[in-house]
Amino acid sequence: MIPAGQRCPTSTARKAEADKRRPSARERGYGTKWDSERAAYLKAHPTCMRCPSPATVVDHIVPHRGDTKLFWDRSNWQPLCRTCHDRWKQSQEKRA
Template identity: 65%
Template sequence: MSPRPSARERGYDTKWDKERAAHLKAHPTCTRCGAPATVINHRIPHKRDFSKGGLFWSRSNWEPVCAPCHNGPIQSEERRK
């Protein structure tokens, strides 16, 4: 199995950093448990759809979550799909 590409290689660039920070400022709590949100989860996996209007940039596809929810139950759900 080849190593996973870096976050930058997967499209999480400085534009994403700014958009992510703004979204978390506007939506500061985890939608799953109510803890402070630190991660933006893409509800529907974007599969590198970086086009304008694509899943990566679609705010309606963004879900603010905390790291424990993202790294635990959400990742488990995605592996089962």
């Protein structure tokens, strides 16, 4: 049994291995152009879609998985706060 507040060592090791194989954010398309577009989008959409917190993440509603057309499709973007992105959105993607 794992004490509350601690992570499973097997799960942590598995995530570390997956992260080693994953391309960097820049390699996945999140470069200077993304930084500029993201800032403009958050300025136009300052509130999280799921709660009243300030939005800090531009999330792809449908994961783009390297599809550049889907990556840049603004109708596929939504503003989220970090908490909603990290908890809700990540749990949605794990289920899919």
